Amino acid sequence: MEGKRSGSQQHCDLLRKIREFTRAIVEELSNGRSPTILIDRFRNYCTNPNANCCCSYDLSYGKEILTFRKESHVHRLDILLRVLLIVQQLLQESRHGSKRDIYYMHPCIFSEQSVVDQAINDICILMQCSRHNLNVVSVGNGLVMGWIRFLEGGRKFDCINCPNMAHPIPVQVEEVKDIVSVARFILIVEKESVFQRLANDQFCNANRCIVITGRGYPDIPTRRFLRLLIEKLCLPAYCLVDCDPYGFDILTTYRFGSLVSKWPMMQNICVAQRYAGLELFLQILKNTVFLSSASFLLQEKTRGKLNPC
Secondary structure, eight states: OHHHHHHHHHHHHHHHHHHHHHHHHHHHHHTTOOOEEEEEEEOSSOOOTTOOSOOOTTSEEEEEEEETTSHHHHHHHHHHHHHHHHHHHHHHTTOOEEHHHHHTTSHHHHOSHHHHHHHHHHHHHHHTOOGGGGTEEOOOOOEEEESEEEEETTEEEEOTTSTTSOEEOOSOGGGEEEEEEOOSOEEEESOHHHHHHHHHTTHHHHHOOEEEEOSSSOOHHHHHHHHHHHHHHOOOEEEEOOSSHHHHHHHHHHHHOOSSSOTTGGGGOOTTEEEOHHHHHHHHHHHSOOOOOOOOOOOHHHHHHHOOO
């Protein structure tokens, strides 16, 4: 009940912010002035080569100014306000919708999915909230198996009875409760093929663990679910990825969050995560018939990940 009350209060606060935001725009227009909207922008990396610190990715480095005086800004603000109206309806009716659902409400106006994605990111920054707070969810992409049992919205996920059977990671992570586990650690694997091979080789039975995959770049529900497990179960988490720039990019997405959704990144990171490296990989090889070949040649297409400039 406590979680429901806090969630309801959060929705009320967001609806109040939306009303205040739109009221300010209407008042400016009614007084013959062009509204100015300031959107914080965030760095993807530290620009101070002499700094001896962690990158302050959660601190804005400036603001983007949107105004009705520029034609390009008018279209962007039109999209933002249309998406904001849909978000308001979702919050008022306590419903959830995906970004794809929002796009198909006005496909002729939105023109492409990326336009909606940008508007949602802008709204998250303006309202200082995360996407799931807006009741905008993604289609679940992650998978979990191993020694864990939990409830989500009245539905029971019992992986313990069959530890090597894959279950979809819940989209509504805030509704996950009654988590029970006897696992010793959490293993995150980059690829679904690796996840499936571990399942086939009964890896969870042999090692009493929880295995999670985001099937490539992890979506927000997968990262939030992983963070919840780490916080509730106090287990060490190991991440096994390819030894190439794309693999390390996926590793940092789990660890630091996505650079696409800037606000608030701290809600989606997994602070207790460790890079598995060769030690755990050798342990996997001992417990499974897992044969693969490795290539450490850096191909042309991966060099851009190391040096985007």
